[in-house]
Amino acid sequence: MRRWVRYEAPIMVCVELGDDGYTGKVVNVVLGDEHDDLNLARDYRGHFLIYDETMERVSVDERAATRAVTIAEHREWPDRLDWDEGPDALRYPDLYDPAAPDTDGDEDDDLEPLDLHDRDIVG
Known part of the structure; x- marks a missing residue:
């Protein structure tokens, strides 16, 4: 069973305004991602x-x-x-499904060694 716990993170957007105070552009975006910035x-x-x-x-x-x-x-x-980035997971729940757990615990076992000396080379 999986549960998603929603957090809030501050995003600050710096806008440089023109002399007329009307025109401008975004010059920087900062996501606050430190421990004290992220709140339930x-x-x-x-x-x-x-x-x-x-x-x-679900009910609390x-x-x-x-x-x-508690775990979160x-x-x-x-x-x-290793965090995912993209659209809000609340809108797209299937987009961020965690990878299937590794059953044997050793990712290297899935690979076979390549021995170039025993193979016929087509040329």
Whole structure:
């Protein structure tokens, strides 16, 4: 069973305005991604936003939901370079399905060694 726990992250957009104060362009975008920048998202009642695999909202009273929040807040997250980027997962739930777990634990076993000396070379 999977649960998605929604967080909020600040995004600051720097706009350089022209002398007329009307024209301008975006010159920088900063995503706040440090520990203190990311906070659990809440609804208008203050309840955490937790979703199932199909992005249907689940009750915060559900035991799996409560446990998911606890695990997410422990912040043993994957390295930042391994995060997905793109459209909001809430709108596209199937876009970010985690990869199937490796059953044998050794990725190198899937590869066969290439021995160039034993192969016929077509030329």
